[in-house]
Amino acid sequence: MPAPTPILATRIDDGLTLPTGVGELDRVLGGGLVAGSTTLLFGEPGVGKSTLALQAMRSLAMAGSVVVLVAAEESAAQVARRARRLGPVPADLAVVATNDVSTAEQVIERYRPTLVVVDSVSALRDEGMSGSSGSVNQVRAAAERLCAVAKATDTALVLIGHVTKDGELAGPRALEHVVDTVLRIEGDRHGSLRVVRALKHRFGPTGEVGLFEMVADGLRELPDGSLNPPGPGLDVPGVVWSVTNDGSRSLSVEIQALVASSTGSPRRVAHQVSSQRLALLLAVLEARCGVELGGSDVFATTAGGLPAVEPGVDAALALAIASAAVGFVVPANLAVVGEVGLAGELRPVSGLNRRLTEVRRRGAERVVVPAGSALESVAGLDLIECRRLVDVIEAAQPVTV
Numbered sequence: 001m002p003a004p005t006p007i008l009a010t011r012i013d014d015g016l017t018l019p020t021g022v023g024e025l026d027r028v029l030g031g032g033l034v035a036g037s038t039t040l041l042f043g044e045p046g047v048g049k050s051t052l053a054l055q056a057m058r059s060l061a062m063a064g065s066v067v068v069l070v071a072a073e074e075s076a077a078q079v080a081r082r083a084r085r086l087g088p089v090p091a092d093l094a095v096v097a098t099n100d101v102s103t104a105e106q107v108i109e110r111y112r113p114t115l116v117v118v119d120s121v122s123a124l125r126d127e128g129m130s131g132s133s134g135s136v137n138q139v140r141a142a143a144e145r146l147c148a149v150a151k152a153t154d155t156a157l158v159l160i161g162h163v164t165k166d167g168e169l170a171g172p173r174a175l176e177h178v179v180d181t182v183l184r185i186e187g188d189r190h191g192s193l194r195v196v197r198a199l200k201h202r203f204g205p206t207g208e209v210g211l212f213e214m215v216a217d218g219l220r221e222l223p224d225g226s227l228n229p230p231g232p233g234l235d236v237p238g239v240v241w242s243v244t245n246d247g248s249r250s251l252s253v254e255i256q257a258l259v260a261s262s263t264g265s266p267r268r269v270a271h272q273v274s275s276q277r278l279a280l281l282l283a284v285l286e287a288r289c290g291v292e293l294g295g296s297d298v299f300a301t302t303a304g305g306l307p308a309v310e311p312g313v314d315a316a317l318a319l320a321i322a323s324a325a326v327g328f329v330v331p332a333n334l335a336v337v338g339e340v341g342l343a344g345e346l347r348p349v350s351g352l353n354r355r356l357t358e359v360r361r362r363g364a365e366r367v368v369v370p371a372g373s374a375l376e377s378v379a380g381l382d383l384i385e386c387r388r389l390v391d392v393i394e395a396a397q398p399v400t401v
């Protein structure tokens, strides 16, 4: 029986962190991939899993690391075509086209790469196991074997997993407890914004986000925040500038609402904003602010596809709806921050001061904040403290159309 030893005296051996060189990915990982650890990267078909992995591999290979892609779904030629899309292909970036776990294992043991990416883990087969490729048993057995080899050889291993449209991780859900880190890549199929999140991370914080734009030659990093920062006003009702806190970042976001008379039972459509918050805000607008919405369809979204689901954007979303319903234009130099309570009151939000810094940086001149917040003054930013949502609607109405 091993004797318990003091934690204080225990050597911390977390493995070497390898910055991938893809800054937005390293940000999510808290520095980089960890040698000997396994990361699951999953997302919907076509979202950009293979592209992101290839960019990280390419960047590490350019820095001189030996990097191997185990292509379990595509031929080496298909991989090469994709790799060329991203630019010059470094010499140390190698590919093995196989879906056999034992072969993948042997490649890792023999070549000891710094990074191995398996695309995808769902396509791997362990001949010693029953079940077809992609079955939970097969996927789990393959992942467990490769994790063990990665640990023994100090290889950073990335497993790519598929997720179906309804969000169920096909097979790889069973892997969440097998791997050290779980990254999800999110994005609207029709939009170009991609958000990478750490859902589980044994070596750092979770909840951090990385932002990318899908362009013709791969994923472009967005270290500066959102894709479409609020700019000069469109001069139409229903558009409000806010800022959402996601992980440690404060991201400017344009909230848009449209209110239209309904022909049947009213539709309420929330895209990239929370449908629960939308329902609550519609009730508060009617009950506390006298905004008539009963017979109307209400659509709410963010411009550019950035998710803004936390309560800090409540006041901006409610103001966007009021502005659309009543028909006034909210000034483009005004940003709005605040959670809304059922009594129609504005409640303080987390991380207010960094939200203020972000909107100022983006050119806001005035910002609505909940009254009583602990505020640091930001040079050049005029703070409008409001106690109630109805006061926000009043403060934002200099122009009537």
Ligand SMILES: Nc1ncnc2c1ncn2[C@@H]1O[C@H](COP(=O)(O)OP(=O)(O)OP(=O)(O)O)[C@@H](O)[C@H]1O
Pocket: 043, 044, 045, 046, 047, 048, 049, 050, 051, 052, 081, 082, 085, 162, 214, 216
């Ligand atoms: N060689 C290429 N040239 C142009 N566009 C490409 C190329 N390869 C991929 N794309 C595009 O890039 C986007 C992301 O593709 P990618 O293959 O990285 O997604 P994925 O998440 O790995 O998809 P899958 O689930 O099918 O493996 C897709 O919209 C795809 O059409």
Ligand SMILES: [Mg+2]
Pocket: 049, 050, 051, 119
């Ligand atoms: Mg792919």
